[in-house]
Amino acid sequence: AQSVTQPDIHITVSEGASLELRCNYSYGATPYLFWYVQSPGQGLQLLLKYFSGDTLVQGIKGFEAEFKRSQSSFNLRKPSVHWSDAAEYFCAVGVGYDKVIFGPGTSLSVIP
Amino acid sequence: GAGVSQSPRYKVAKRGQDVALRCDPISGHVSLFWYQQALGQGPEFLTYFQNEAQLDKSGLPSDRFFAERPEGSVSTLKIQRTQQEDSAVYLCASSLDGFAGDIYFGPGTRLTVT
Numbered sequence: 704a705q706s707v708t709q710p711d712i713h714i715t716v717s718e719g720a721s722l723e724l725r726c727n728y729s730y731g732a733t734p735y736l737f738w739y740v741q742s743p744g745q746g747l748q749l750l751l752k753y754f755s756g757d758t759l760v761q762g763i764k765g766f767e768a769e770f771k772r773s774q775s776s777f778n779l780r781k782p783s784v785h786w787s788d789a790a791e792y793f794c795a796v797g798v799g800y801d802k803v804i805f806g807p808g809t810s811l812s813v814i815p
Numbered sequence: 816g817a818g819v820s821q822s823p824r825y826k827v828a829k830r831g832q833d834v835a836l837r838c839d840p841i842s843g844h845v846s847l848f849w850y851q852q853a854l855g856q857g858p859e860f861l862t863y864f865q866n867e868a869q870l871d872k873s874g875l876p877s878d879r880f881f882a883e884r885p886e887g888s889v890s891t892l893k894i895q896r897t898q899q900e901d902s903a904v905y906l907c908a909s910s911l912d913g914f915a916g917d918i919y920f921g922p923g924t925r926l927t928v929t
């Protein structure tokens with residue numbers, strides 16, 4: 704069965720520090736992969752997506768993610784975190800054309 | 816409109832009441848999705864429309880949940896005889912052509928069943 708795991712429920716980093724959020728997926732075919740961010744009271748916003756090609760994907764707000772097929776991973780990174788990055792982050796995998804399966808999310812706190 | 820809108824943003828219902836949640840997708844978007852997000856969890860797929868046709872309703876948790884999109888635009892998610900476990904944020908999303916990888920989410924409706 705298709706699934707997405709995010710091993711870290713909650714992460715705290717200092718402002719200006721680097722960030723890596725982990726994501727692992729289980730899917731038989733070549734996956735479509737996504738990272739979304741959700742701020743309190745807001746809807747989900749797409750940060751970046753991977754369909755094919757270059758395994759290092761650039762997104763909005765200075766985020767990037769790397770697809771590693773051998774590890775079934777799609778980790779999200781940012782070199783320097785800003786206080787406004789505090790939010791919930793969701794990794795997701797596209798299953799077929801019309802369905803996306805989300806992971807449980809990682810909550811990010813940023814210390815000023 | 817500029818984005819996906821949902822109403823009401825907050826709904827409190829007593830157990831056993833029926834509720835109706837509305838979604839206005841982005842104008843011109845063919846496809847519409849409903850997701851349920853329980854507290855502390857990721858969104859879970861409920862159902863999917865292409866125009867007025869409901870192509871996938873495999874995620875609806877019970878026959879108390881019903882969704883419609885009669886004119887291929889606005890959609891309503893109806894929950895009959897609400898239960899406490901129905902408490903969640905209900906997210907609507909739309910896409911231009913049905914591809915789930917290119918969807919835009921609304922702000923959600925937070926349903927609390929007391």
